[in-house]
Amino acid sequence: MNDLLSLVDWSRAQFALTAMYHWLFVPLTLGLAVIVGIMETIYYRTGKAEWKHITKFWMKLFGINFAVGVATGIILEFQFGTNWSNYSWFVGDIFGAPLAIEGIMAFFMEATFLAVMFFGWDKVSKGFHLASTWLTCLGATISALWILVANAWMQYPVGMTFNPDTVRNEMTDFAAVALSPVALNKFFHSVTAGWVLGAVFVVGVSAWFLLKKRHVSYALKSIRIASWVGLAGILLVAYTGDGSAYEVAQKQPMKLAAMEGIYHGNKGQEFIAVGILNPQKEYDDNQDPFCFKIGVPGILSFLATRDANGFVPGINDILQGGYPTTNFAGDSIIAPSAQEKMQQGRAAIAALGDYRNARERNDSMAADSALQTLRDNYEYFGYGYIEDEAQLIPSVPMVFYSFHIMITLGGYFILFFIAILILERKQLLEKLRWVLWICLWSIPLGYICLQSGWIVAEVGRQPWTIQDILPTYASISAIEVSAVQTTFWLFAIIFTVLLVAEVSILVKQIKKGFNPQPVKNK
Numbered sequence: 001m002n003d004l005l006s007l008v009d010w011s012r013a014q015f016a017l018t019a020m021y022h023w024l025f026v027p028l029t030l031g032l033a034v035i036v037g038i039m040e041t042i043y044y045r046t047g048k049a050e051w052k053h054i055t056k057f058w059m060k061l062f063g064i065n066f067a068v069g070v071a072t073g074i075i076l077e078f079q080f081g082t083n084w085s086n087y088s089w090f091v092g093d094i095f096g097a098p099l100a101i102e103g104i105m106a107f108f109m110e111a112t113f114l115a116v117m118f119f120g121w122d123k124v125s126k127g128f129h130l131a132s133t134w135l136t137c138l139g140a141t142i143s144a145l146w147i148l149v150a151n152a153w154m155q156y157p158v159g160m161t162f163n164p165d166t167v168r169n170e171m172t173d174f175a176a177v178a179l180s181p182v183a184l185n186k187f188f189h190s191v192t193a194g195w196v197l198g199a200v201f202v203v204g205v206s207a208w209f210l211l212k213k214r215h216v217s218y219a220l221k222s223i224r225i226a227s228w229v230g231l232a233g234i235l236l237v238a239y240t241g242d243g244s245a246y247e248v249a250q251k252q253p254m255k256l257a258a259m260e261g262i263y264h265g266n267k268g269q270e271f272i273a274v275g276i277l278n279p280q281k282e283y284d285d286n287q288d289p290f291c292f293k294i295g296v297p298g299i300l301s302f303l304a305t306r307d308a309n310g311f312v313p314g315i316n317d318i319l320q321g322g323y324p325t326t327n328f329a330g331d332s333i334i335a336p337s338a339q340e341k342m343q344q345g346r347a348a349i350a351a352l353g354d355y356r357n358a359r360e361r362n363d364s365m366a367a368d369s370a371l372q373t374l375r376d377n378y379e380y381f382g383y384g385y386i387e388d389e390a391q392l393i394p395s396v397p398m399v400f401y402s403f404h405i406m407i408t409l410g411g412y413f414i415l416f417f418i419a420i421l422i423l424e425r426k427q428l429l430e431k432l433r434w435v436l437w438i439c440l441w442s443i444p445l446g447y448i449c450l451q452s453g454w455i456v457a458e459v460g461r462q463p464w465t466i467q468d469i470l471p472t473y474a475s476i477s478a479i480e481v482s483a484v485q486t487t488f489w490l491f492a493i494i495f496t497v498l499l500v501a502e503v504s505i506l507v508k509q510i511k512k513g514f515n516p517q518p519v520k521n522k
Contacts, residue, residue, distance in 0.1 A: 008473045010484040011083045014491065016458070018076045021495040023454050024447060025069030025502075030144060030191055031198015032062040033137035035229050037130075039222075044130045053515040054218050056121070058202065059133075060509050063118060066110075066140075068502045072495060083484065087465050087475035094160055094171045095150050098178070102146035109139035144194075145187050152183035154466050155457075156251045162378055164355050164371060169469075182247050186457075189240035192233045193450055196413055199230025200446035203420060205510055207439035210430045218514045224424055231417035237410060242303060248460075249304030250326065252467060254318050254392060255460035258399040260300055261289050262314035265323070269312035270295030271303070275404070277397055283315050283390065315396075319389050327379065336380075338389040341468075345384030348377035382469045391471075394462040402455040409449035416442060 036058050043051035077099065080088045088095070116124060116132035124132075153159075159176030160169045171177060203226050206219035249256045257263070260272050263283060275293035298308035305312065313323055313335070321337035336344070351373035358367035386392060420439065423429040429436070461467060465475040 007479070007481045007484065008476055010481055010488060011476050012472060014083065014484055014488040015076075015079055017488065018072065018079065018491055018495065019458070020451060020454065021499065022069065022072040022076050023451065024499065025065050025072060026144065027190070027194035027197040027450050028065050028201055029062065029069050029140055030194030031196065031201065031229070031233070032058060032065065033140050033198075034195055035198050035202055035226055036062055037134045037137045038225055038229065040130050040133050042225075044126050050218065050221075054222060057218075057509075057514045058222070059117065061205075061506055063114075064502060064505050064509065066114070068498050071498060075491065083477055083479070084465070084475050085477040087470065089168065090470055090475070091157075091160075091169045091466060094153065094157075094169055094177065097171060097174070098146040098150040098153075102143050106139050106143035106146060110136055110143065113139065141191055144191055148187045148190055149178050149183045151457075152180060152186045153177050154464075155186075155461055156180055156182040156247070157466050157469055162374075162381075164352055164374060165359070167352070181243075182251060185240055185243040185247055189237060189244050189453075192236040192240065193453065195233030196230050196237060197446040197450055199226040199233060199417070200413070200442050202226035203230065204440045204443040207436040208510070209513070211433060211436050211440070215514045216430060220424060220430065223420065223429065227417050227420045227424065230413065231421065234410065234413045234417060238414070241410070245303045246306070249312065252461055253313050253325070254315065254394065255399070255456075256304060257313065257315045257318060258394050258396045258460055259403040259456060261396060261400045262300075262312065263289050263316050265312050265314040265317045267301065267311045268298045268309050269300040269304070270297045271299035272404070275400070277400055279397070281396075283319070283393055315393055319392065338383070338386075338392055341380040341383040342386050342389070344377040344380040345382060345386070347384075348374050348381045349384040351377065380468055382464065382466070382471050382474070385471050385474045386463075391463050394460050399456055399460045402452040402459070406449055406452040406456060409445055409452070412445070413442075413449070 036055060039051060039055040039058065043055055080095075113132040113135040116129065117136050120129050120132060157169075158180050159171055159173035161172045162169050177183070203223050206222040206226070209215045209219040245256070248259075257265075260269075261275060261277055262269065263281075272290075273294045273296055275295075276291045278287055278289055278291050281287050281289050301310040301312050302308045304310065311323060313325075317323055318335070319338045321335040321340065323335050325333060325335045327333050351370045355367050355370035355374060358364075358370055416438075419435075420429065423432065423435060463471045463473070465472050
């Protein structure tokens with residue numbers, strides 16, 4: 001058992017490592033693509049050479065980041081076959097479809113028009129080049145769509161049926177998978193968060209030029225465009241974040257409880273604006289969960305139920321059950337306890353074995369009976385692998401602090417973009433060096449905000465690979481722990497080298513500036 005847990009921990013660590021490195025590059029690609037598209041549109045409409053130079057400068061930085069993001073993404077997808085083969089077998093018919101569409105449709109669109117975008121200047125018409133730039137942006141966004149659809153399905157498995165003969169889940173409703181509310185919220189939330197990071201990056205780099213008193217006109221124009229994109233992005237992030245919180249409350253209540261450090265739910269549940277968790281707190285003791293907190297009454301209930309007096313369950317409520325809720329089908333039920341779910345899960349697993357044995361004996365009556373038992377209990381199939389209800393609780397400190405870092409920085413960026421737009425409009429920005437330094441040092445804050453959001457989404461759903469259907473330790477491949485450890489450190493070294501190389505190349509390109517030959521029209 002210890003070897004199994006070690007294998008699970010190392011496999012999770014390796015996937016987390018590659019996913020978090022990959023997530024350094026993806027959102028910047030999404031954000032820069034939109035900003036570059038807007039800049040080239042302005043060049044197309046005005047014909048001013050300065051906008052062409054501005055566009056080409058940011059386009060180079062986009063290309064560098066895009067290339068490294070592709071490299072890390074390919075390695076990430078291979079792990080489903082190498083480290084998580086049980087998962088791939090169990091749901092590959094469903095999970096593989098969005099990834100296949102992403103590869104066939106989005107990736108080839110990006111690759112085709114990316115070449116025109118970079119090498120087609122003065123070789124194709126301005127209109128065709130502009131279309132290629134926007135189609136590259138669209139391709140990157142569509143790529144994110146299908147990957148996030150696949151991820152959302154893991155958190156809200158719909159549109160499927162379980163085939164006991166093949167022991168695989170099969171897709172029965174593609175629209176339900178692609179258009180689930182979890183998928184739509186996750187897509188818009190993640191993509192607009194990329195706009196925010198791209199905007200913070202452009203503002204920060206442009207602030208560096210202002211500090212150096214280089215390309216002042218180009219930098220100010222870049223800041224203006226990026227700040228509007230960033231403000232629109234962060235407002236959309238806040239809106240879709242509200243939708244995401246509602247979906248989490250309905251589909252993954254344990255994640256929401258961990259996000260707010262709630263052990264015992266209440267009506268009119270407060271939202272913890274600021275808090276320090278009690279590090280000694282256990283779910284089954286009577287200690288106060290917080291050493292210090294500032295809460296706003298009723299807000300979490302409103303976010304989770306659209307009723308300021310609605311009941312929001314805590315960790316212990318979810319484990320004990322007994323409160324009104326809805327199941328995945330949307331039916332109103334009384335929440336079963338964790339122990340009841342575990343019994344149903346074991347009944348489903350046992351029924352699957354009985355069904356297969358009956359089929360081998362050609363006993364159709366016994367097979368039909370076992371199949372009905374399996375279907376009646378399949379909703380909690382994954383709970384059959386759970387040995388202790390404590391395994392159902394994710395890391396509360398990691399999820400809680402990551403969530404509040406994300407929320408705090410989200411509020412900061414709303415104020416940040418508003419302030420930058422006001423200062424730029426009043427022509428004060430280049431005169432306030434301390435503000436320019438804040439702009440520059442806001443770049444890492446953007447990355448911290450997005451990484452925190454990813455931690456909330458993925459750590460918060462543990463122990464599940466597929467919510468309620470398959471836990472992580474039933475998803476792994478039968479490989480040696482030492483093999484995973486070796487590849488973990490190998491990937492850590494490779495990705496770190498790639499990151500250092502990308503930063504080094506970006507810095508060199510930034511130092512070269514927008515255009516060595518200044519143009520007349522400013």
